[in-house]
Amino acid sequence: MSEPVLTVRGIARSFGDHRVLADLDLEVRAGAAAVLVGPNGAGKSTALRCITGADQPDAGTVEVLGEPLDERSATVRAAMAVVMDDLDFFPDLTVVEHLDLFARAHRTPDADDVVDDVLEEVGLIAQSGQLPASLSSGQRRRLALASAFVRPRRLLVLDEPEQRLDQEGLAWLVDRLLAEKAAGLAIVLASHSQVLVDAIADDVVTLARPT
Amino acid sequence: MRRSESAELRADIRHWRRSRRTLSLGEALQDLYIGVFAVLMLGSMLVSVLVNLSDVGDRACVASDCASARSLLPWLVVGTLLAVLWSLARLVGPVAVGPGAAAWLLPAPVDRGELLRGRARGTTLLAAALVAPVAAAAATLAGFGVGPLVAFTVGAAGLAAYGVGALVRAQAAARARHPALLLGPVSLLAVGAGLAAIAASRAPEVDASAILGAPALVGIALVWAGVVAVLLRARVLTSRLRRRDVAPGGVLVPGLGGALATLDLALMFDVLVDHAAGRRAAARPRRGGPQGLAALAWRDVIRIRRHPARLALLAGSLVLPYATAAVGGRVVVVLVEVLVCFVLVVPFLVSLRVLTRSSGMVRMFPTAWGPTRAAAIVVPGVLLVGHGLLSAPALHRTLDRSPGDLALLGVASGVAGLAAGVRWVTGRPPDYARPLVSTPAGGVPTNLYGSVLRGFDIAVLTALPMLLSPTSGGAAVSLVVSVGVVGFLCGRRAT
Numbered sequence: 001m002s003e004p005v006l007t008v009r010g011i012a013r014s015f016g017d018h019r020v021l022a023d024l025d026l027e028v029r030a031g032a033a034a035v036l037v038g039p040n041g042a043g044k045s046t047a048l049r050c051i052t053g054a055d056q057p058d059a060g061t062v063e064v065l066g067e068p069l070d071e072r073s074a075t076v077r078a079a080m081a082v083v084m085d086d087l088d089f090f091p092d093l094t095v096v097e098h099l100d101l102f103a104r105a106h107r108t109p110d111a112d113d114v115v116d117d118v119l120e121e122v123g124l125i126a127q128s129g130q131l132p133a134s135l136s137s138g139q140r141r142r143l144a145l146a147s148a149f150v151r152p153r154r155l156l157v158l159d160e161p162e163q164r165l166d167q168e169g170l171a172w173l174v175d176r177l178l179a180e181k182a183a184g185l186a187i188v189l190a191s192h193s194q195v196l197v198d199a200i201a202d203d204v205v206t207l208a209r210p211t
Numbered sequence: 212m213r214r215s216e217s218a219e220l221r222a223d224i225r226h227w228r229r230s231r232r233t234l235s236l237g238e239a240l241q242d243l244y245i246g247v248f249a250v251l252m253l254g255s256m257l258v259s260v261l262v263n264l265s266d267v268g269d270r271a272c273v274a275s276d277c278a279s280a281r282s283l284l285p286w287l288v289v290g291t292l293l294a295v296l297w298s299l300a301r302l303v304g305p306v307a308v309g310p311g312a313a314a315w316l317l318p319a320p321v322d323r324g325e326l327l328r329g330r331a332r333g334t335t336l337l338a339a340a341l342v343a344p345v346a347a348a349a350a351t352l353a354g355f356g357v358g359p360l361v362a363f364t365v366g367a368a369g370l371a372a373y374g375v376g377a378l379v380r381a382q383a384a385a386r387a388r389h390p391a392l393l394l395g396p397v398s399l400l401a402v403g404a405g406l407a408a409i410a411a412s413r414a415p416e417v418d419a420s421a422i423l424g425a426p427a428l429v430g431i432a433l434v435w436a437g438v439v440a441v442l443l444r445a446r447v448l449t450s451r452l453r454r455r456d457v458a459p460g461g462v463l464v465p466g467l468g469g470a471l472a473t474l475d476l477a478l479m480f481d482v483l484v485d486h487a488a489g490r491r492a493a494a495r496p497r498r499g500g501p502q503g504l505a506a507l508a509w510r511d512v513i514r515i516r517r518h519p520a521r522l523a524l525l526a527g528s529l530v531l532p533y534a535t536a537a538v539g540g541r542v543v544v545v546l547v548e549v550l551v552c553f554v555l556v557v558p559f560l561v562s563l564r565v566l567t568r569s570s571g572m573v574r575m576f577p578t579a580w581g582p583t584r585a586a587a588i589v590v591p592g593v594l595l596v597g598h599g600l601l602s603a604p605a606l607h608r609t610l611d612r613s614p615g616d617l618a619l620l621g622v623a624s625g626v627a628g629l630a631a632g633v634r635w636v637t638g639r640p641p642d643y644a645r646p647l648v649s650t651p652a653g654g655v656p657t658n659l660y661g662s663v664l665r666g667f668d669i670a671v672l673t674a675l676p677m678l679l680s681p682t683s684g685g686a687a688v689s690l691v692v693s694v695g696v697v698g699f700l701c702g703r704r705a706t
Contacts, residue, residue, distance in 0.1 A: 054570060078577040088569030091488040092514060092561055096496045104506035105576050112498065133485055134492040147575060 002030040003066065005079075005155050005186035006051065011060030013046050020046045024060070026188070026205060030154070033177065033187035033200045038207035044190035045084070047207070048159050051188060052082045064155065078106065081153035083161060087144045089132035095119070095143055096128035099150045106151035114150050121172065122146045138164045145173070156180060158189040162196055174199045217325030220316065261351040269354055279414040280538045285349035286417070287405050289367045292345055294398040296338055297374045301392065302486070305334045305378050306449060307460030317454050324450025327457070331445040335375045335438065342371035350419075359419040362431060366422070369434040376441030383451040403527050410533035410605075459490060474662050475640045477564065484561060504578055504586040510562060511590035518558075525555045525594060532605040541609040542681045545624050548602045549674045552595045552628020553635070553666055559594065560636045562587035563701075567637045570704070581702035584637075588697065592629050599625025606681075616683045623686035623693070627673035630693035635666030637700045669696055 008026035012019070021043040028034045036044040049055035051062055053069050053076070062069040064076045089098060096119060103111035119125050122142040127135060135143065141164045148156060156177075162170055170193065177187060177200045191197055197204060240247065272281050306327055308317060316326060346367035350360040377391035408414040421427060441448070463486045470478035494517060500509035515522050532548045540547065566573050566584050576583045603621035606612070612620070641662060647654030673696070676688035 052574065054574070074577060074579070077574070077579075082571075082574055084571055087571050087575065088565055089572075090510070090562060090565050091484050092494075092517070093510060094494050094496045096498060097510070097513070100496075100498045101506055101510055102575055104500065104502045105504060107502045111502075115498075129493045129496050131488045131492060131494060133489040151577075 002184075004029050004063075005065060006188060007061075007063040007066075008047075008051060009061045009063075011047070011050050011057040011062065013043070013050060013055065013057050021050070021057070021207075024205070024207075026051075026203075028155070028186040028188055028203070030184045030186050031181055032202040033181055033189070034203040034205060035197050035201040036188070036190040036205050036207055037192070037197060039209050042207035042209045044207055045159050048084065048157055048188070048190055052080065052084070052157055054084070078152065079154040080157060081148040081151060081155070082157045083144050083148050084157075084159045085144075087147060089140070089143070091131065091133060094129050094131055095124055095135070098132075098143065099146055102147050103150040108151055111150075118146045118149045121149075121176070123169075123172075138166060138169065141165060142169065149176070154185060156185055156187045156189075158187070160190055160192060162191060162193040170195060217319075217321040220319055220321060220326065224312075224316075257348075258351070261348055265352055265354050268352065274539065275416075276409070276412050276414070277538050279416045280409045280534070281353055282417040282419065283405050283409065283414055284353045285346065285355070285363060287402050288349040289342065289346050289370075290398050290402040290405070292342055293367075293371055293374060294395045294402065296341065296371055297378065297395040297398065300334065300338065300375050300378050301381075301395065302460070302483070303463060304382055304457055304460035305375050306330050306382060306452060306457050307464055308454075308457040309461040309465060310458070313454060313458040313461055317457075322446075322450055323452060324446035324448070327449035327452060328445040331376075331379045331449050332442050335372045335379065335441060335445075338375040339368035339372040339438075343368040353419065355419045359422045362422045362428065363419075366427070366431040366434065369431060369438055372438045373434045373441070376438055379441060379445070379448055382456055383448040385451075385453065385456060399524075403530060406530040406534045410530050410537050412537055459486065462486075473641050474659050476662065476665070477636060477638050478640060480557065480636075481564065481568070484564075504576070504582060507562060507576065507583070507586040508589040511559065511587070514559070514561065515590070521555075521558050522594075525559075525598060528555055529598065529601055532602040533608075536605040536608040539609065542678055544602070544605050544609060545620060545677045545681060546670075546674050548599065548605075548621070548624040549627045549631065549670050552598055552625050553631035553670050556591050556595055556628055556632035557635060559591040560588065560632055563633065564636045580704060581698070584701040585697075588629065588633060588701070591632070592626070595625035595629045596622050597625070599623070599628075610681055612682065616686070619683045619686040619690075620677060620681060623677060623689040624674070626693040626697075627670065627677075627689055630673055630696040631666045631670035633697050633700050634669040637703070638662060638665045669693075672696075 004027045006026065006028040008024060011021060011024045013021040020041075024043075024047055026034055036047060038044055046055065050057040050060075051069075053062075065079055067073065067075065070076060090101075093101065096115065099115045099118060100111065103115050108114050119128055122145065124139060124142055124146065127139060132140060132143070145158075145161060148158070161173055165173060174196060177189075177196075180187060181200065187200065189196075234242070268281055272278055307330070308327070317323065319326075343364050347360060347364045350363045355363060374391070374394045377394060381389035381391040405414070463482065466482040466486075467479055470476070470482055497513045497516070500506055500512075528551045531551050532544045535544045535547045563584055566587055573580055573583055599621035600618060601621070602624065603614075603617040606617050606620055607614075610617070639658070641656040641659045643654075643656055645656055645658070648657055649655075673689050673693045676685040676692070679685060680688075
């Protein structure tokens with residue numbers, strides 16, 4: 001069995017007196033996918049924010065590739081591709097310039113080819129010269145997802161990636177995530193889509209709304 | 212079913228507004244009496260200060276260069292104001308319709324001109340009302356007599372209104388190229404030419420009384436005739452406006468108003484940048500370039516190629532330190548250079564702004580906060596260091612220093628401007644979750660009023676060592692402070 005890419009031990013998070021997350025354990029290995037499910041307010045996004053370092057848990061530990069999570073660590077940043085929500089894109093860069101930037105910042109080999117392939121996959125070839133402000137909300141979502149696929153990665157963290165995708169987009173996402181798993185990627189995502197959960201989850205973690 | 216007339220719709224709007232008011236105009240004015248008194252009192256004090264300053268100018272400004280520059284002052288002030296005003300008017304519309312009205316008023320099957328003419332007339336006259344007091348103040352400072360002052364003020368106000376009226380015509384013509392769209396840039400070029408003449412000590416001393424001559428008075432009359440023509444034709448012009456001509460400005464104005472209400476100037480910048488991007492919609496993509504974080508810096512090069520006017524403005528702004536030196540500004544040249552760099556670097560810091568307001572975007576890069584955001588200031592920094600170096604000869608005119616000292620002062624001024632710009636762009640918005648200070652206007656976050664001074668504080672802090680000691684030592688201290696400020700602000704966690 002492969003080494004765990006992500007190990008979460010007993011993380012908890014409260015906002016004031018309001019406990020959002022309690023004692024969450026999670027282990028994701030290469031080529032496997034863990035899906036967080038639960039109603040709104042159950043703490044899925046909070047858990048993902050703690051896993052990516054965007055938020056600090058009150059208790060518990062997060063390890064990425066065997067190292068304690070430190071979002072400043074270049075190793076962690078290079079290994080972890082995150083799409084939490086719509087990105088706050090650069091308003092004056094076009095769709096393809098965003099992807100080109102991310103690919104080159106991560107020194108992706110054959111960046112031009114990778115960007116072209118991903119653009120075609122997400123159906124944004126025709127919009128490659130558009131600025132983000134002129135994209136529809138679904139297209140912005142596709143661009144945010146595409147930005148995770150133009151760079152090298154070992155762990156993919158997605159928060160409700162199915163949001164605002166049409167049926168065709170959802171089908172593409174399922175195929176893409178299955179391909180990512182087959183390529184040995186570890187995936188953690190939160191989702192309300194049963195289709196997505198059924199298709200890719202190796203481990204389903206159900207979070208309940210705190211009482 | 213009978214169609215509504217435009218007059219009925221206007222009456223509906225009036226009724227809707229009046230039915231929701233909580234005060235009559237008289238009651239509002241009664242409540243505002245302290246404000247009215249304050250305006251009157253401060254206004255009269257301001258006039259007194261201006262008159263006294265004018266007297267001081269009469270006594271102190273006797274050298275030929277200074278007298279020439281002083282005689283040009285009102286023209287430069289009004290020219291700059293007109294350029295800003297016309298650019299803003301073009302950005303907003305000038306005729307704009309808010310989202311609500313755009314949704315229900317514009318689709319109504321009535322003459323659109325009847326509904327929008329008031330907005331065109333109001334905007335045109337507002338331009339005149341905004342420019343008149345500034346023109347009068349500048350003319351007072353320049354020592355104009357009463358007659359020339361009145362003529363100058365009336366002319367400037369008329370020019371402002373005429374320009375906005377021409378922009379209404381351009382909006383109605385809906386052409387990408389219309390002569391009126393050049394008004395702002397032409398006005399700015401004229402100001403630049405005036406400053407260049409001062410910098411070269413070739414500025415003529417303008418005789419204020421010439422404005423009372425027949426040609427000038429005829430010109431002013433013609434300008435106002437043009438304004439009256441626009442006001443009379445407002446209905447015809449606005450009836451040609453399409454929804455897409457007036458709706459974007461109607462979205463922009465409340466956005467800017469909301470940001471202004473919280474004194475979040477950086478948010479206003481975001482609104483303006485987003486608005487410009489929304490209007491542009493697309494651009495010719497440019498790919499390639501270096502890898503790693505240099506790729507982020509390279510995007511600033513792409514931006515400059517896409518918006519060369521920003522670079523041209525930065526280059527043109529070099530006349531300001533030279534003009535300051537020409538009128539005997541001495542060490543003040545340093546402060547002017549720092550402030551120019553501060554104000555003009557902000558449009559080059561779009562990457563840094565996004566990386567500040569969005570931790571998600573910072574996380575897209577494989578490096579820590581500090582290096583990622585530092586990459587976003589490499590190109591602006593290089594530009595400002597170049598600007599500072601090119602401004603060094605201006606210092607040479609007023610300070611007897613070695614070329615090395617002057618170069619270091621120039622570089623330190625540019626970097627100080629960068630530090631102030633970074634401070635402005637990375638400022639955190641007012642935090643209403645913090646303890647609030649009780650004021651007559653309600654609870655106010657402690658960092659609200661400070662946000663207005665943001666950037667200027669660092670500009671003064673970094674310029675101070677050079678102002679107190681315009682030597683390589685002062686420049687070195689300033690550089691250390693600036694680099695420290697930039698390092699701290701770039702390394703700070705995104706909001």
